[in-house]
Amino acid sequence: MNNSSKMPSIDAHTVTTYPKAKLQHAEIVRLNIIEAAAAIMQEFGPEAVTIRRVAQKMECPTKVIYNLFGSKEGLAKELFLEGCKLLAASFQEVPEQVDIKQYLHELGQAYWDFSQNYTSYYMVMFGGAFSEFKPEEESLLAIGTALQQVITIITKAIEQGIITEKDPILVVNLVWASLHGIIHLYLGGHIINKETAKALYDRSVSNLIHTFFRSDN
Amino acid sequence: MNNSSKMPSIDAHTVTTYPKAKLQHAEIVRLNIIEAAAAIMQEFGPEAVTIRRVAQKMECPTKVIYNLFGSKEGLAKELFLEGCKLLAASFQEVPEQVDIKQYLHELGQAYWDFSQNYTSYYMVMFGGAFSEFKPEEESLLAIGTALQQVITIITKAIEQGIITEKDPILVVNLVWASLHGIIHLYLGGHIINKETAKALYDRSVSNLIHTFFRSDN
DNA sequence: TTTTAAAAAGAAACAGTGTTTCAATAAGAA
DNA sequence: TTCTTATTGAAACACTGTTTCTTTTTAAAA
Numbered sequence: 001m002n003n004s005s006k007m008p009s010i011d012a013h014t015v016t017t018y019p020k021a022k023l024q025h026a027e028i029v030r031l032n033i034i035e036a037a038a039a040i041m042q043e044f045g046p047e048a049v050t051i052r053r054v055a056q057k058m059e060c061p062t063k064v065i066y067n068l069f070g071s072k073e074g075l076a077k078e079l080f081l082e083g084c085k086l087l088a089a090s091f092q093e094v095p096e097q098v099d100i101k102q103y104l105h106e107l108g109q110a111y112w113d114f115s116q117n118y119t120s121y122y123m124v125m126f127g128g129a130f131s132e133f134k135p136e137e138e139s140l141l142a143i144g145t146a147l148q149q150v151i152t153i154i155t156k157a158i159e160q161g162i163i164t165e166k167d168p169i170l171v172v173n174l175v176w177a178s179l180h181g182i183i184h185l186y187l188g189g190h191i192i193n194k195e196t197a198k199a200l201y202d203r204s205v206s207n208l209i210h211t212f213f214r215s216d217n
Numbered sequence: 218m219n220n221s222s223k224m225p226s227i228d229a230h231t232v233t234t235y236p237k238a239k240l241q242h243a244e245i246v247r248l249n250i251i252e253a254a255a256a257i258m259q260e261f262g263p264e265a266v267t268i269r270r271v272a273q274k275m276e277c278p279t280k281v282i283y284n285l286f287g288s289k290e291g292l293a294k295e296l297f298l299e300g301c302k303l304l305a306a307s308f309q310e311v312p313e314q315v316d317i318k319q320y321l322h323e324l325g326q327a328y329w330d331f332s333q334n335y336t337s338y339y340m341v342m343f344g345g346a347f348s349e350f351k352p353e354e355e356s357l358l359a360i361g362t363a364l365q366q367v368i369t370i371i372t373k374a375i376e377q378g379i380i381t382e383k384d385p386i387l388v389v390n391l392v393w394a395s396l397h398g399i400i401h402l403y404l405g406g407h408i409i410n411k412e413t414a415k416a417l418y419d420r421s422v423s424n425l426i427h428t429f430f431r432s433d434n
Numbered sequence: 435t436t437t438t439a440a441a442a443a444g445a446a447a448c449a450g451t452g453t454t455t456c457a458a459t460a461a462g463a464a
Numbered sequence: 465t466t467c468t469t470a471t472t473g474a475a476a477c478a479c480t481g482t483t484t485c486t487t488t489t490t491a492a493a494a
Contacts, residue, residue: 061444134406181398189351200390207428278473
């Protein structure tokens with residue numbers, strides 16, 4: 001019985017369908033709409049996320065969504081940020097390794113897994129699934145946060161002198177872009193076979209690590 | 218005065234706006250529609266290519282386009298194939314170099330230039346600009362043809378033993394995907410600055426060549 | 435507590451999309 | 465010339481993102 005705080009007994013994730021919450025709980029409705037949109041997206045793909053469909057799932061008029069998000073782009077941005085959180089969480093689940101190379105291999109694997117387990121999010125974030133949405137400053141920053149773990153480990157490797165390149169962001173961008181390229185060509189249907197794509201991916205991870213790390217060991 | 222062949226004196230690129238050509242010159246109309254779509258796309262971007270707009274430019278009902286292409290996807294495919302031809306031409310304009318490494322550098326530069334000079338085509342071919350279009354067998358083959366020049370030079374390098382990896386397709390895919398990743402992140406707004414993107418690109422080209430070629434020279 | 439002004443609801447409409455229908459029309463073969 | 469087949473071209477359908485507008489509700493002021 002933890003209904004202690006200011007809000008009356010309303011659980012955002014169970015009770016609050018739209019009409020009961022209304023404007024006094026605008027923030028809760030907002031979160032529920034994002035949740036509804038995410039659910040539709042994950043089940044039917046990003047193209048299935050239409051304002052009307054989200055409104056229907058929320059049993060509310062489309063106007064409510066426009067009041068809270070301004071436009072579809074506004075809702076898309078929230079899904080983008082949600083995806084960034086999920087990616088960050090995926091990286092954080094990778095246990096830190098003493099062997100930096102091994103650690104990077106596993107972070108690379110985590111990135112691949114994310115793209116396969118959350119394909120819709122990946123396409124929204126990096127595949128342009130919502131063509132109306134282009135990442136602005138806040139969204140770009142969220143990607144930076146998600147990649148923080150990778151940036152940190154690369155920076156550490158540079159400080160330890162096992163990576164000769166001085167700019168960690170440059171290294172991260174080179175690695176990120178290369179791996180993204182394979183994932184994106186696969187998701188776009190240019191690489192037909194998943195095993196082929198994964199083999200390319202693993203090979204690319206190895207090549208990249210080999211490129212940036214000193215030759216010995 | 219070269220109106221010698223079977224067709225009466227009709228120049229596809231000047232005279233034949235839609236109503237005059239009609240079905241007796243269905244193939245000419247077809248080509249004109251592709252041309253009109255391409256013109257709209259290059260001037261206003263892929264999202265501006267709508268059936269109605271193309272039909273308006275051709276002064277014909279939308280039905281004609283559906284009769285000739287079946288769907289918007291059918292028209293998108295033609296633009297895709299058109300782009301493949303342009304990419305192939307871009308590669309062919311690169312003079313063959315005796316130094317294979319140098320040649321690859323210049324082919325890499327040609328790929329970058331193509332993405333910048335024909336951004337709309339690039340987005341249709343590799344960026345999923347027409348979400349309804351996914352490349353099928355014929356389209357994938359057209360990409361292969363466009364990349365033929367690269368495949369050939371890689372194969373030659375393998376035969377000469379200056380690339381140790383045995384599978385030329387693997388090498389081409391790794392290079393292609395990596396470079397595509399950078400271009401795509403740039404076009405998608407994830408890399409804000411063009412100079413940054415180009416620097417990343419050049420560095421990636423160098424890294425890739427260094428990875429696959431024997432260490433000496 | 436009553437009045438008043440602002441804000442949100444909720445349906446309906448607008449402008450656009452890809453696509454299909456269907457009468458009127460034209461084309462090529464019999 | 466007649467007949468059958470295919471094309472025309474406008475209109476409609478089902479969908480999209482978005483906006484308008486009247487009714488209702490809400491929160492603050494008197």
